[in-house]
Amino acid sequence: MLFHNSLEFAQKLDAEDPLGPYRDEFYFPKVNGKEVIYFTGNSLGLQPKRTQRYIDEIMTDWKELAVEGHFHADKPWWDYHERLAEPLAKVIGAKPEEVCVLNTLTVNLHFLMASFYTPSPDRFKILCEEKAFPSDQYMLQSQVRWHGLDPEKVIVTVKKRKGEHFWRTEDVIAKVEEIGDELALILIGGVNYYNGQFFDMQAITQAGRSVGSNVGWDLAHAVGNVELELHSWDVDFAAWCSYKYMNSGPGNASGIFVHERHLGKDGIPRLEGWWGTKKETRFLMKPQFEPMPNADAWQVSNPPVLALAPYLASLEMFNEVGMTALVEKRNRLTTYLEFILKEIDKEVDSTFEIITPLDRGCQLSVLLHGEGRPLFDFLMENGVIVDWREPNVIRLAPAPFYCSFTDMYQFGQLLKQGILTRISNG
Incomplete structure (x- = not known):
């Protein structure tokens, strides 16, 4: 599939997603009054409402x-x-x-x-x-x-x-x-x-x-x-x-x-x-x-x-x-996230290195050359819950039960904003 880095395209993928309704089965924390973009299901999954x-x-x-x-x-x-x-x-x-x-x-x-x-x-x-x-x-x-x-x-x-x-x-x-x-x-x-x-x-x-x-x-x-x-x-x-x-x-x-x-x-x-x-x-x-x-x-x-x-x-x-359906969405979601990362990389003239091989689950570990902890702090303050590993790796795990394609797009925009803010501040 030919991906696009746009809100309309991400929303179209969500509308076609057969697992999309399961997102409403989970509670999301909120930051600044908005539900977070949650990338840390590899540390602690969200709470199902039926629990x-x-x-x-x-x-x-x-x-x-x-x-x-x-x-x-x-x-x-x-x-x-x-x-x-x-x-x-x-x-x-x-x-x-x-x-x-x-x-x-x-x-x-x-x-x-x-x-x-x-x-x-x-x-x-x-x-x-x-x-x-x-x-x-x-x-x-x-x-x-x-x-x-x-x-x-x-x-x-x-x-x-x-x-x-x-x-x-x-x-x-x-x-x-x-x-x-x-x-x-x-x-x-x-x-x-x-x-x-x-x-x-x-x-x-x-x-x-x-x-x-x-x-x-x-x-x-x-x-x-x-x-x-x-x-x-x-x-x-x-x-x-x-x-x-x-x-x-x-x-x-x-x-x-x-x-x-x-x-x-x-x-x-x-x-x-x-x-x-x-x-x-x-x-x-x-x-x-x-x-x-x-x-x-x-x-x-x-x-x-x-x-x-x-x-x-x-x-x-x-x-x-069933795991087959979860893995199918996982692959599509993670591939779209990888696409978004590469598009933002080109837009801000930075260097993101994905250190996760193709044999993977839903996690992408991203080496952020030239970036440091302030970028992680910016993301967290703006409602993107990610995991930071020293010296400059963020782990992103878009769990297919509750993460959406729109999440991936919006994350990319916030990531770009955080990097440009760092550049403008010298």
């Missing part, structure tokens, strides 16, 4: 039923989490039995590492991307030390090539083959938080499994953003948060995927608790742990239903729309 109803339902049940809500609420609390498995499985390309919602992201990665990182004298190394998200780095280092090993000798990072802003799949696979039989685990962020790159998860997973390594993925920036096929890609495990593209609320519950070949096994190392034991005999208070035959075996405590309610509300929308 309140799901929370109120639980609060009413708690008020009227108290403890009996566990079994006699309309959505009984004791198995509330099971309602999330099927719609989540559709989002990540899994079987419902491979999915569970519990804890928070880094907690779940620790739990999964207990099962899938079991180093031996011969096979002990971990492969991750350089400058992984700090929480992942801390988690990996602490797990290695927990086993009495030295992170400097165990953790291997795949680096970008000199002068490039992204990783090459062939370099990741070459590093896997180089480590070979010493490789115990690959754990990489499926979509990189900084540059927005979507790794070739299928190829990397196949490479890892071919040398006998377990392969896991941190999908914090991937779930709800890119199409995933975790089951058919033969991924061993994955975990993600729910408050970014999944719109479940700040710091909310995490999800896990465990491939079916690992399910229903007594012997697998696992940190276990009451809610992971068989549902049928759980209240017999038996002294011996009997794992659930699905990913619920990794669940240690009863589900935090007040946290799960917003997640269920959001998943209802994902189930209505």
